[in-house]
Amino acid sequence: MRVGIDVGGTHTDAVLMTDAEILAEVKTATTSDVTSGVVTALQQLLTSSGIDHSQITAVMIGTTHFTNALVTGRRLARTAVVRLALPATSGLPPMVNWPGRLYQVINPSIHMCHGGNELDGRPISPLRRDELLRVAEELHTHDIGTVAISSVFSPVNARLEEEAADILLAELPHLHISMSHQIGRIGLLERENATVINACLRDLADEIVDGFIEALHTVGVIAPLYLSQNDGTLMDAEYTRRYPVRTFASGPTNSMRGAAFLAGNLDCAVVDIGGTTTDVGVLNGGYPRQATGEADIGGVRTNFRMPDVLSIGLGGGSRVTTAPVLAVGPDSVGYELTNQALVFGGDQLTASDIAVAAGMADMGDSALVRHLNPSMVRRVVDLMADQVAELVERMRVSAQPLPVVVVGGGSVLVPETLPGGLAVHRPEHYAVANAIGAAVGQVGGSVDRVFTIGARTREQLLDEAREEAMRIAVSAGAASDSVKIVDVNEAPVAYLPGGVRIQVHAVGDLEHTPAGQA
Structure with a gap:
């Protein structure tokens, strides 16, 4: 039996599955420390299912830990950046285009060394061992334990990055080293940026993976741990420690994989509406279509593998404003939905309140939204439907209409038919499709x-x-x-x-x- 867990901005979802059968599902509020929310979800799942802990063979988790760490600039390790390129590229040093806030948090130790290759694989200059030994000495002096190594055109020839890593590890065996040819694509600055992101998360990756393993043990589950990658597949705990950057955007891909499983459709548009955002992607053969260009992560331009997803700030917790103009989101009450929304006795008008007032959802106390103007409610419903339909239209790459599968707890915000006559398929268990996507990965x-x-x-x-x-x-x-x-x-x-x-x-x-x- 497998357990799939997905940690979102508002809810943490968990499912228990065996082969193609869903035995139990729970949805709990995401906690500020995230990990304790995983413990709560696991405990409720095991209690409701009555399954003995020993019958669980694997646990799969999709997490926002690493994305949140970069976006907020918290818990990022000081990182050394070694670029093998001199005498080329000296005009644009590493991290030249990073937001000042993140640059200060990481406080990088920058090292420009000889090396690199031309586009046809010919060397720019030989690797110099003495330069790398000086780098190792400085790392030891300043107690820096994580390093990002990049080299010009290393996706064509990775040998110099590997040699540089060997020299540094021979001097400092404890180093966490990330090499750019294993992270990103052609394009030095963007590939180097992605490598630095991975490197500054390596210490946190150890902490998070250990935390998840401890969470499993806390509830008595002793089974292999896997984390979701952003291509719709899984990686084991040790692989996650080395490549935490591969978890970025794994939430939408989990939902897409779960939608394919639930709807039995391997080629479709998937609309995932959660508590904070709406994400739209396309499945090709059951796996998310990958983006071909650059990706902006927390204001940093990167070019590593990412799903082709469009997102807007529309979810069940989105705040609704009526003046000066009618708007939904992008501000959200997030995991405070059950405290702040009108239907739960709060004082914030949210998209969930609109869905209840329109008869599209059943949650909280509907009597608390009866005072809402029906005309305003209908306008907000139409606005949300228009926003979702626009995202689906932007994801089309041919004249053929895409089948639309809607999942996520916030999918109650959209009607059965979107503008343009697009029929919406909302499969059973739609609210926990993200956790199902993790479990079937x-x-x-x-x-x-x-x-x-x-x-x-x-x-x-x-x-x-x-x-x-x-x-x-x-x-x-x-x-x-x-x-x-x-x-x-x-x-x-x-x-x-x-x-x-x-x-x-x-x-x-x-x-x-x-x-x-x-």
């Missing part, structure tokens, strides 16, 4: 980098990429005999003769661990 591995053909054939390059993606999936916790390739894309690189960008995605089933063993 497989373990994934992806490769997205530039290969140079040279003496090798196209098929040899594809085979190399496939094998690498499968190795990554196994290292993330997949059973080796279950891993298969689900997606392969290739495109020539115009500025690199003989260069081809290859993207491969592999998935596999969880490595089996008997119940009661971690």
Whole structure:
């Protein structure tokens, strides 16, 4: 039996599943420390189901811990940034375009060293061991334990990053090192930024993973822990410690995977309406469509793998204002919904109050919203429907209309038909689709980098990429005999003769661990 948990901004949802059957589900308020909310959700789930703790074989969690840490600028480790590029790139040092607030929080130790490669793989300059030894000495002096290493065009040739990491680890074996060729794509500054984000979260990743394991033990569950990645797959606890950045935007992808499972539709638009935001994405073959461009995370430009999702501040806790103009959100009462919304005896007019007044939802005390003007209520309902329909329309890439599946506890905010005649499918268990998406997840591995053909054939390059993606999936916790390739894309690189960008995605089933063993 599996437990799936998704920690959102307003609610923490949990489900207990065996194969395709949902045995129990709970929805609890997210707590300020998040982890205690997970304990509460687990306790309620086990109590309501009557299942013995020893029957649980795995626990999957989708978390906002790391995204929240970056956005708020809290609990980020001081990080050393080593760029291998001199004499090139000195005009734009690392983290040059970061928001001042985050830069001050991380207080980076910046090191520009010789190295790097041209776009065709030729070296810019040799790696200098003496420079890296001086870096190690400074890290030791200032007690800095996490390092981000980047090199020009390392997705074409990663050797220098790996050599630099070996030199630093030989001097300081305790270092947490993140290498840019394992994190981001072509584009030095954006890839380097993504690597710095991963590095500054490494200490927190240890703390969070240990906290989740302790939470499981607190309620008597001794089973392997997996966390959701932002491509709709899972990674085990140890992999999460190394790549916490891969959890970013895992909430929407969990909901999309859960929607595919519940609706039985592998190709559709998924609208996930929670307590704070509405996220719209597209499923292709049951997995979220990936964004192809840059992603802005907390004001930092990055280019690592992210789902193609559009979001607005519309959710069950969104505040509704009537003056000077009618508006819903983006401000939200968040996890204080059950204290501040009118239907729960509060004094804030929220989207949930509108849904109850319109007869679209049943929560709290409907008598507390009977005084609302019916005309105003209808206008707000129409406004919310228009906003959701616009997001779905923006996600279309062809003239063909997309089937629309609506999930999330806040999905009661939209009517059965959206403007434009789009029929809405709201499947059973829609309120906990995010937790279901976590529970049914497989373990994934992806490769997205530039290969140079040279003496090798196209098929040899594809085979190399496939094998690498499968190795990554196994290292993330997949059973080796279950891993298969689900997606392969290739495109020539115009500025690199003989260069081809290859993207491969592999998935596999969880490595089996008997119940009661971690």
